[in-house]
Amino acid sequence: MDSDTFKSLAQQVFPDATSSRLARSRGVDQRVAQRWLAGQVPVPDDVADWISDQVRIAGELKLQAELDAAGKRWKAAGLDDEAIAAALAVYYQHVTGRRIG
Numbered sequence: 001m002d003s004d005t006f007k008s009l010a011q012q013v014f015p016d017a018t019s020s021r022l023a024r025s026r027g028v029d030q031r032v033a034q035r036w037l038a039g040q041v042p043v044p045d046d047v048a049d050w051i052s053d054q055v056r057i058a059g060e061l062k063l064q065a066e067l068d069a070a071g072k073r074w075k076a077a078g079l080d081d082e083a084i085a086a087a088l089a090v091y092y093q094h095v096t097g098r099r100i101g
Contacts, residue, residue: 001048003039010037013054026050 014021023033026047035041058064074084089100 006043007037009051009055
């Protein structure tokens, strides 16, 4: 997979903090992920296959659309932005075992 394609797919999967999230998810140093994204070193085939699968799965599940719709419902119901953010932060910690930050 060429570096531009990989970078585009990685940014779809990790639209926030792409290199650090990619590094954590693959168990590599962040600098390695940065080199993959910059095209400085080849992306291993298993990582390229994995990122393609992640884009496919997120698309099939309509992950971003579902999150957007949920956020709109919560805001329309009057839930404060910080209450939404706090709930998402707790969920992040539940999923990853780490606090955001």
